[in-house]
Amino acid sequence: MSAATVYDPAGFALPDAQKRFLRWTIYIGYGALVAGIFHGLANALSFANINILPYFPRLRGYYQGLTAHGVANVLVFTFAFSNGFLPLMTARALSRPLVSWLVYATFGALLLGNILVVYAIVTNQASVLFTAYAPLQAHWTFYTGLVLVVVSTWLALGNMLTVLGRWKRDHRGERIPLLAYISVVSYVMWALASLPIAVDFLGLLIPWSLGAFGGLVDPLLTRTLFWFTGHAIVYAWLLPAYVSWYALVPRQAGGVLVSDPLTRVVFILFLLLSIPTGFHHQYTDPGISEQMKAFHGVLTFGVFFPSLATAFSVVAALEIGGRRRGGRGLLGWVVRLPWGDPSLVAQMLAMVVFVFGGITGLINASFTMNQIIHNTTWVPGHFHMTVGTAVALTFVGVAYWMIPYLTGRALWGRRVALASSWLYTIGVLIFARGMISAGLQGMPRRTFQVQAGYRSPEWELGGALTGIGGTIMFIGILLFFVVMGMTLLVGKKGAEPKDIPVTRTITAPSLTGWQPHLDRIGLWVIAAIALVLIAYMPFFLTYAPRFISPGFKLF
């Protein structure tokens, strides 16, 4: 009864021009990853009381650098990757080319957005960190550039939906191939989640930065709109990684995915539950009632559930692979997994670290416990294990087959690539151990510790581990960059993978019963909107916007 996750397992090749633009879109992402890690290193070392910023050629300001690190590594890297990866997966799954002008437009919007953002940050007109909390005020080019990055994701989704629509027209009554389904649902969730921040930036922050509304802004409203999008955004980063874990990794490990229907249910749960959870980032905020915070807290626990299901499915697929390769006994299959494949190893290490990332995330969501760790270094300790590893290291692992696939050049330096992932993993575990312990002892995040007007001796160990771990992570990513650079320059031509790694499932999708309803994505979007309204209307109905704060440029 096993079934394919793509329409035509025999193979499909995109037109070269589309491949080229997808490649460039993804290069912007990896470029941003590398651009951001220098300040990542500087930040990590600053917690160990070491300041390397004076040796930087430009961007020597701590908060300017922290803004660059955040914007480049969590906003640009993630979305640039997904803008290339998800349309590629959709096209491959449906065996149909993308809409060319939308591929070009996605790249164009992303590039233009990046130019504006880089200009704003490099000229020190936007040292407001990636959260951009008003009334700290950035130059309009910063907000506009970020809007264009979001617009590029909408264009990518438009492309995927167009291709899917055309496929459905030609295949009435058929189930959407799983790989296309989960790719599209990932970005549908994001498109819905991005609307509040679009209202925030387009309707409030950009006009305000240009002098509208008498130069005044509502700090609580803009902050709430930010977090309205701001938790779902982490799932927008994570779901493309899940696409790889569900639909590609099983094949890479020599296994199969267990269940087609459960996989679809998981992605629908993310569509429903990712967004109405934002207040758990605002537990310590005034102006929002405790009951609403509690409601969002419960839903945040709910959105943990599909990740639990993911852990089961992905590990089961790996186990099947390990056993097929001769693994015996309770854990013998682990040893037999292809530990020499850098793409798979990066992603398996990402999964291991994500266990700790998930647990610490649940603690963040834990209402009263959050008061111990909110805005301490615990939080970056947590998210460097989620977006910083589960997502980033997966995107690194995907690069090891996808860049060869898109460029026609075989991967250079398999051992270097393996070393990169292991170093990064060891580094992040040390780093997170440091940040988490110091955070529990009250060390604030987003603070230039080298010049702090306070410093507790309790933080010394945590700070030192942060610096050591961060340095190892930095070396790991530099090695990734070496591997990528050498692959592009000297990778053997013609020895690249000719297709994406296509997985099969044991349980096939059913054409009858409740399952086909999962494919009616539009209906699920309506259900998601209903849940969002229930979660957010009590706030917006009882809060009258107050334009009270002038902009401050304290940087």
Next chain:
Amino acid sequence: MKIETYEKAYLALGGVTLTAALLVLLYTSVGMDLHLPTRVAEVDPATVRTTPPFDQPGLRQTGPGQYEAVMLGQAWAFLPQEIRVPVGAEVTFVATSPDVIHGLLVAGTRVNLMLIPGQVSRQTYTFRRPGEYAIICHEYCGLGHQGMVGRVIVE
């Protein structure tokens, strides 16, 4: 098939664990009376320095062993900079910001507040251990953010 049984058992166990954790949280909130900041009051950041009680930031005794600490977090200092209370004092922090968003963390306690212009933040905490506690601004508020610190002295 065997794997489907495992799957159901695993998901059920996960669901039960999450529910149990939520019940524990409910107990900390209702049973132990630990609360998050909630909607308290609104002020105008332009006039807050002349609006009671923020026109006179400082510590006031409100009852036996009970105090109210009215504070302003501004770029880049807390007003007042220092609070002295006896051991066992129950202190209610009432704070806001006249400029940008700040944070108010009393290190080593669960006093953890965002100070948002226009909104009044309030949280109550009983200081049972003597010593000096740093009041740290834990939200980025500009170039001098790392220097924004006050202290609570419990004696």
